[in-house]
Amino acid sequence: MKTKIYQMIVSAVARAHAAGALASAETGDMVVEIPKTESHGDLATNVAMVSARLQRMAPRRIAELLLAHLQDPENLVARTEIAGPGFINFFIRPEAWAAVLRDIHLAGEGFGRSQAGRGERIQVEFVSANPTGPLHVGHGRGAAVGDTVANILAAAGYEVQREYYINDSGRQIRTLGRSVFLRYQEICGRTVEFPEDCYQGDYIRDLADQMYQTHGAALMEKDEEAAVALCARHAADTILAGIRKDLEDFGVRFDRWFSEQSLYDEGRVEAAIDDLTRRGIVYEKEGAQWCRTSDYGDEKDRVVVRNNGLTTYFASDIAYHQEKYARGFERVIDVWGADHHGYIPRMTAAVEASGRRRDQFQVILVHLVNLMRAGQPVAMSTRAGEFVTLADVVTEVGRDAARFIFLTRHYESPLDFDLELAKQKTNDNPVYYVQYVHARIASILRKAADEYGIGTVDVEAVAKPGVLEQAEEIQLIKLMNGFPEVVATAAASLEPHRVTFFLMDLAAAFHAYYNRHRVLAEDQAIGRARLCLVRTVQQVIANGLGLLGVTAPEQM
């Protein structure tokens, strides 16, 4: 509808120009938008105001000329008006909205999809938690955001790949192995001092116990390095398998699991450093190798190879990101925890130094989750190994509630996640509010089939004049009409919460309509038209929930 009005304006300007009424055929930076207040029409444009300078004419005068040259071949517009400083407001005929409804209904599952992304190849890397412990609630938010962003991008016509980067190399893995080996030694009866920098959680004891079950006390005889390496391998593999399962239970899937170690095995880290050194971007100072990130906007240069010869995490990250672009992605999106925000300038610098544009690299910084229970904060201390895992939360509140709540805020806002609220089956809990729409409509459809003998929804029912004229019905159609744009905007801005808010708006409009009007009305023509309307609402709710990875229940 918006596009059609836009086209009408563009051709009106052209026609007015051809007739000599306007000095230019340009429309400037005009927009067509849905006004906040209903009295300002269904759609409005600021074209007269933005082109006032261009046309050297008063905005209201331009508006008058445009309306004189406006043509409406599809007979969409009931009336127009010029308002305020020069807005042109369009009031759409109710019958035109019925036609829109028919289009939405026919689009079905595909409604909401668009080609806005034009097939741009994008990689979304998210979660990427170190395999040194189970996923906690914060990872859950990152998982929900990353997965949903990927879904939304795909729906908006981008070609998306989802990836998990496994930090399976370096010191933290050795620390993991050391932690397990120490607990293993305890099991074998030796008294050991357990250092603070080792992983404290109970799961380390479980892993040590598994090592004991497999190897008995044999590792005590081995060289310590070898024993630690064995423990590290077993622990990382086991924990990673757990992470995969947790994510699967959370409805998150990845196209690829990428190993950091493989970068070393294939010589990519070395190659990346060599390449940057050859180009003078990596240089030596005080026995270490530094990258000139400060030439690309970072506040200082960063070490890639320490004076002890070991590469930094940054070095493998450079190699990893180079490898991503080499795979053909035009844009790379990383989802990180907000505590890593200081890392953005250097990573952006590295991307640019590697020959890509700055805007080919984007970071979504997901902020903290404050876990609550009935308004009280839940104590979480990673150091003491006391944290609530994602799996615990999913078990307690369910996958749908968890995912939905993670997406009810802009990811740059801290999120209070109340476990009791998430389980509540009231309108305080937004996920039930939205799902309830789907279930309610499913119930109506069942009733229509069983008691009214209307087994199939007839699209043409809405075309009959006089069947869909209630204000609440038009309101529902208008809202649904905006869904593809919501998805496209959410994709362009990487803001999944827009879809969540859209669903809550549509749900509110439906519940209001439901309470005011009976769908299965006595008048058969009206009843059939309304049935088509609510079936379409149900479809749009299902499509939106699908993007969020939340189920749309037939019954609640």
Add this chain to the structure above:
RNA sequence: GCGCCUGUAGCUCAGUCGGAUAGAGCAACGGCCUUCUAAGCCGUGGGUCGCAGGUUCGAAUCCUGCCAGGCGUACCA
């Protein structure tokens, strides 16, 4: 010190590329089930958009400065 993020109703938050009278939920109060699921709906009150300038037809939105809070600022990962 420097950098990034945040500041909108009592609370939690939306606010489209700069648009018209800044919205929703919660909390408070008052109503609605013999009718398709009350896990729902309807109504009432509530605002110096952190502060001060600037840009322009027009600013919560863009720019500058300041204030407050959070996070970061390793030859850690």
